[in-house]
Amino acid sequence: MKIHEYQAKALFAKYGIPVPNGRVARTAGEVGTIAADLGGKVVIKAQVHAGGRGKAGGIKTAGSFDAQQVAGQMLGTRLVNHQTGPEGVPINSVLIEEALEVEREMYLAILIDSATGAPVLMASEAGGMDIEEVAAKSPEKIIKVPIDPGMLSFQPFLARKIAYGLNLSPTIVRQAVSLINGLFSLFKSQDCSLVEINPLVVTKDGRLLALDAKVNFDDNALYRHSDIREMYDAKQEDPLEVEAKSKGIDNYIKLDGNIANLVNGAGMAMATMDTLKLAGGNPANFLDIGTINDPARVVNAFRILTTDPNVKAVLVNIFGGMSRVDVIATGIVEAFKQIDIKVPVVVRLRGTNLEEGERIIAQSGLKLIRAKGFMEASQKAVAAAAGKIS
Amino acid sequence: MAILVDENTRLLVQGITGSEGSFHARNCIEYGTKIVAGCTPGKGGLIWENKVPVFNTVEEAVRKAGANASIIFVPAAMAADAIFEAADSGISTIICITEGIPTSDMMAVHSYLRDKKIRLIGPNCPGVISPGKCKAGIMHPEAFSPGKVGVCSRSGTLTYEIAAMMTEAGIGQSTCVGLGGDPIVGTPFPEALRLFQEDPETEAIVMIGEIGGNAEQAAAQYIKEHVTKPVASFIAGSAAPPGRRMGHAGAIITGTAGRASEKKKVLAAVGVKIAESPTEIPQKIREAMALHKSKKGR
Numbered sequence: 112m113k114i115h116e117y118q119a120k121a122l123f124a125k126y127g128i129p130v131p132n133g134r135v136a137r138t139a140g141e142v143g144t145i146a147a148d149l150g151g152k153v154v155i156k157a158q159v160h161a162g163g164r165g166k167a168g169g170i171k172t173a174g175s176f177d178a179q180q181v182a183g184q185m186l187g188t189r190l191v192n193h194q195t196g197p198e199g200v201p202i203n204s205v206l207i208e209e210a211l212e213v214e215r216e217m218y219l220a221i222l223i224d225s226a227t228g229a230p231v232l233m234a235s236e237a238g239g240m241d242i243e244e245v246a247a248k249s250p251e252k253i254i255k256v257p258i259d260p261g262m263l264s265f266q267p268f269l270a271r272k273i274a275y276g277l278n279l280s281p282t283i284v285r286q287a288v289s290l291i292n293g294l295f296s297l298f299k300s301q302d303c304s305l306v307e308i309n310p311l312v313v314t315k316d317g318r319l320l321a322l323d324a325k326v327n328f329d330d331n332a333l334y335r336h337s338d339i340r341e342m343y344d345a346k347q348e349d350p351l352e353v354e355a356k357s358k359g360i361d362n363y364i365k366l367d368g369n370i371a372n373l374v375n376g377a378g379m380a381m382a383t384m385d386t387l388k389l390a391g392g393n394p395a396n397f398l399d400i401g402t403i404n405d406p407a408r409v410v411n412a413f414r415i416l417t418t419d420p421n422v423k424a425v426l427v428n429i430f431g432g433m434s435r436v437d438v439i440a441t442g443i444v445e446a447f448k449q450i451d452i453k454v455p456v457v458v459r460l461r462g463t464n465l466e467e468g469e470r471i472i473a474q475s476g477l478k479l480i481r482a483k484g485f486m487e488a489s490q491k492a493v494a495a496a497a498g499k500i501s
Numbered sequence: 502m503a504i505l506v507d508e509n510t511r512l513l514v515q516g517i518t519g520s521e522g523s524f525h526a527r528n529c530i531e532y533g534t535k536i537v538a539g540c541t542p543g544k545g546g547l548i549w550e551n552k553v554p555v556f557n558t559v560e561e562a563v564r565k566a567g568a569n570a571s572i573i574f575v576p577a578a579m580a581a582d583a584i585f586e587a588a589d590s591g592i593s594t595i596i597c598i599t600e601g602i603p604t605s606d607m608m609a610v611h612s613y614l615r616d617k618k619i620r621l622i623g624p625n626c627p628g629v630i631s632p633g634k635c636k637a638g639i640m641h642p643e644a645f646s647p648g649k650v651g652v653c654s655r656s657g658t659l660t661y662e663i664a665a666m667m668t669e670a671g672i673g674q675s676t677c678v679g680l681g682g683d684p685i686v687g688t689p690f691p692e693a694l695r696l697f698q699e700d701p702e703t704e705a706i707v708m709i710g711e712i713g714g715n716a717e718q719a720a721a722q723y724i725k726e727h728v729t730k731p732v733a734s735f736i737a738g739s740a741a742p743p744g745r746r747m748g749h750a751g752a753i754i755t756g757t758a759g760r761a762s763e764k765k766k767v768l769a770a771v772g773v774k775i776a777e778s779p780t781e782i783p784q785k786i787r788e789a790m791a792l793h794k795s796k797k798g799r
Contacts, residue, residue: 377748378656
């Protein structure tokens with residue numbers, strides 16, 4: 112789960128990580144008050160779940176007199192860049208912060224290294240840039256310090272390795288050790304999957320601060336952090352995905368193609384998308400329907416898939432293991448009863464209780480396009496989407 | 502021979518009295534798996550379905566019923582505890598089916614198991630099947646047939662699909678292992694490959710990977726240095742966009758290494774035959790085996 116920068120900074124403050132003075136605002140009026148309180152120059156930052164805000168016009172500097180006007184032009188619009196897709200994400204709030212005089216920009220993060228099964232501290236003197244790009248072009252600029260879980264608690268030498276690696280002056284080293292200690296404490300106690308400060312800055316008056324803050328949480332651990340769960344902002348997500356979740360379909364991701372697909376199993380769903388592409392098509396979504404024991408979930412999935420106006424065909428690709436094919440078949444028949452499905456539907460069924468499933472479909476008299484093979488199913492879906500078969 | 506589980510496996514089911522645990526225990530017994538004990542705290546003394554003794558602790562199950570492997574079906578919040586208990590009680594092969602275990606719990610497990618001679622499969626996996634010998638998992642048995650090709654995979658359903666395609670093409674399997682879809686798993690590809698390489702019954706290996714992380718890169722490195730048996734692979738997620746989690750917690754492209762194209766490239770570079778779609782696996786593994794034979798013959 113992602114949260115906004117202002118929420119991440121509130122967490123930072125709680126864990127003793129210095130952040131600039133500032134407050135969040137939802138209206139231009141509030142912005143005016145906050146800017147006046149802060150005095151002097153302020154930075155206005157769009158609060159959206161996307162990076163690359165600066166280039167997309169989501170970060171602006173203003174004086175306390177014109178902050179209200181600048182923020183007013185931002186609030187209520189959508190931020191669009193390569194990370195958000197063409198629809199963008201809504202700017203419903205902005206963070207107003209004091210503008211600082213920055214001497215150095217660096218990068219600092221804690222993430223999980225799945226190869227070692229342990230967290231790793233990552234830092235770079237190249238701050239404020241896309242860290243992926245730094246890693247690709249000049250990997251020597253990245254410092255990695257693995258944190259052995261066997262140490263039970265965080266040890267300051269790990270932070271010192273980072274601080275000296277970043278060539279910080281002696282007074283700043285002390286601040287850095289305290290900051291990194293706080294960051295790890297946050298990472299561990301709140302079940303974060305990522306904490307990232309980009310940039311981490313040294314100001315001209317010799318302070319170390321988190322100018323930006325990104326915190327992601329492990330979805331699997333949210334059950335033990337109700338306060339974190341409350342920070343979820345559904346407005347930042349695709350509305351169809353939010354609706355799918357509300358209907359118990361957790362693994363639906365909207366894509367930009369025109370062939371919808373309904374599959375059981377994440378690997379199968381990805382392989383179905385791949386095969387659609389190989390057959391010359393373009394998937395409209397990823398959907399792992401999981402283990403099905405209720406036909407109603409199939410109906411809900413059809414409802415979500417056919418709501419997407421781009422969809423020209425639906426492919427159902429099921430290998431019943433724990434999910435029974437007869438339950439899926441009942442769901443398909445039920446979906447046609449409850450929803451006005453206007454696009455051709457290709458169905459491939461295999462696995463547990465296949466015969467019963469086939470009998471249910473045959474008895475319904477529905478006009479479905481049937482396929483036996485994996486590739487054959489994708490090819491037929493591509494042809495159906497192009498209007499060549501129905 | 503096979504790897505991980507065979508006719509000598511004496512399986513314990515942790516969570517046997519739950520709905521998932523009992524459903525799958527029944528299916529495993531039907532397949533011929535020797536389930537010698539169940540464990541559910543508070544239900545000790547019960548004989549599950551008049552067949553299997555249930556114990557309060559794993560330690561008791563090991564001591565009294567001689568369990569040497571365990572399959573775990575307990576809910577995510579208690580699953581790490583169940584893995585620790587199995588490991589601490591002397592179980593050497595632990596298969597954790599449970600999905601949704603917090604990553605920090607798995608980091609603790611991983612750290613505890615690091616220097617021990619204990620094999621953990623999963624979590625978030627379908628388990629292990631050695632066709633004709635033992636099924637310690639939730640897979641649909643009809644897809645599998647005994648043979649000489651080992652299969653290891655990060656995905657569940659896709660493994661059944663590919664095993665079924667192999668079975669239809671007359672290519673049987675020595676053992677099929679679902680490694681799990683989480684970012685941290687007990688047995689990543691290199692370890693699974695080592696087990697197949699060392700198993701005299703396995704002649705070739707099918708590896709089913711997916712986007713996210715760099716497990717396939719580690720596999721390529723291992724293959725280059727240690728694997729002499731032919732390998733074919735399919736990597737799921739070529740059509741997946743970056744930054745989005747595709748169902749599995751580990752299936753998210755966060756950097757260049759996470760892309761399917763990158764994984765295919767590094768695997769192909771060490772001689773692995775790459776299938777562009779799952780349907781190509783039977784043909785690719787045959788090609789790999791034929792090539793291997795012709796090299797050997799020379």
